[in-house]
Amino acid sequence: MKLYETTIIYDPGLEEARINEELDRVTGPIAQAGGEVVEVQRWGKKKLAYNIKKRRDGTYIHVKHKSPATLIGEMDRRFRLNESVLRHLTVLAPKESPRAAEDAAKAETAARTEGDLRPEPAPTAAE
Amino acid sequence: MARDGESRSYRRKFCKLCFDKVDRIDYKDDRRLSRFITDRGKIVPRRISGTCARHQAQITEAVKRARILALLPFTSDQYR
Numbered sequence: 001m002k003l004y005e006t007t008i009i010y011d012p013g014l015e016e017a018r019i020n021e022e023l024d025r026v027t028g029p030i031a032q033a034g035g036e037v038v039e040v041q042r043w044g045k046k047k048l049a050y051n052i053k054k055r056r057d058g059t060y061i062h063v064k065h066k067s068p069a070t071l072i073g074e075m076d077r078r079f080r081l082n083e084s085v086l087r088h089l090t091v092l093a094p095k096e097s098p099r100a101a102e103d104a105a106k107a108e109t110a111a112r113t114e115g116d117l118r119p120e121p122a123p124t125a126a127e
Numbered sequence: 128m129a130r131d132g133e134s135r136s137y138r139r140k141f142c143k144l145c146f147d148k149v150d151r152i153d154y155k156d157d158r159r160l161s162r163f164i165t166d167r168g169k170i171v172p173r174r175i176s177g178t179c180a181r182h183q184a185q186i187t188e189a190v191k192r193a194r195i196l197a198l199l200p201f202t203s204d205q206y207r
Contacts, residue, residue, distance in 0.1 A: 007155075007196055048197035058197065062155070089195050094151055 001035060001066045003093040008079065009058035009086040012045055019059060022084060026063060026075070035067035052086045064093060140177025144186075152185040154192035157199055164190060168200040 008026070010019060027037045043060035052058065067075075072090055079088040143162075144152070152159065163171050163178070163186045170190050173183045193199040 009196065046198075049194070049200040050197055050202075052197060060196075087196060089192065091154075091192065 001068055003038065003064065003066050004072065004090055005093045006063045006065065006075070006088065006090040008061045008063070008088045009048075009052070010061065011053075011084045011086060012055060012057040012059055014059060014084055018084075019061070022082075023061060023063075025078075026061075027065075029071065029075070030065050030067050033068050033071045035065055035071065037063065037065045039064040048086075055086060058086050142177060142179035142182055144182040145179055149182070152182065152189045154189040154196070155198070156189075157193050160186065160190055160193055160199060164199060166203060168202045 006026070008022075010022060014022070023040065027040070030037055041062040041064075043062060045057050045059050048056060048058050075090065076088070079085045154160075163176060165171055170187060171178075173180070176183075178186065190199060194201050
């Protein structure tokens with residue numbers, strides 16, 4: 001199974017409980033299909049660079065997961081049918097190299113000092 | 128008076144990302160990517176930014192992904 005990164009932009013009108021519910025609908029099938037949810041990042045409400053479905057903001061959720069390839073198509077289909085999902089993107093996660101991990105850590109600290117909303121990443125095994 | 132070419136101070140362009148020893152450009156890093164798009168949202172060509180081929184390819188990929196996630200604009204509406 002490959003490691004994927006899925007970012008979902010939900011309608012900003014959804015309250016916390018609804019978001020959690022929606023998130024369960026993403027993580028549930030992953031576990032069911034024998035995959036693994038590696039990390040869930042909540043970026044919170046962010047301003048969109050352009051309006052989507054007449055919304056100016058979106059609630060961003062970023063999920064790192066190991067899933068069977070067949071599930072990715074199914075996930076995509078479900079996101080398309082889901083009216084609360086403004087936008088979604090699934091890409092292959094970059095292969096972990098020591099340099100990349102270092103860069104990511106540096107970028108995170110830099111972002112945090114500038115008051116970024118993204119939460120502290122979970123410590124990786126390499127650290 | 129100095130002739131054309133001599134009057135302009137000339138500085139060799141270099142790849143800023145190689146200089147910073149960046150291994151991989153992340154599509155989620157919109158702050159870094161925003162340095163490589165114009166105020167209209169276009170990707171800055173290599174001949175202007177001086178970026179090396181490897182990094183330019185990475186920027187292109189990352190900017191396109193960031194646009195899908197509305198982290199970066201496809202275009203700026205103030206010019207529409």
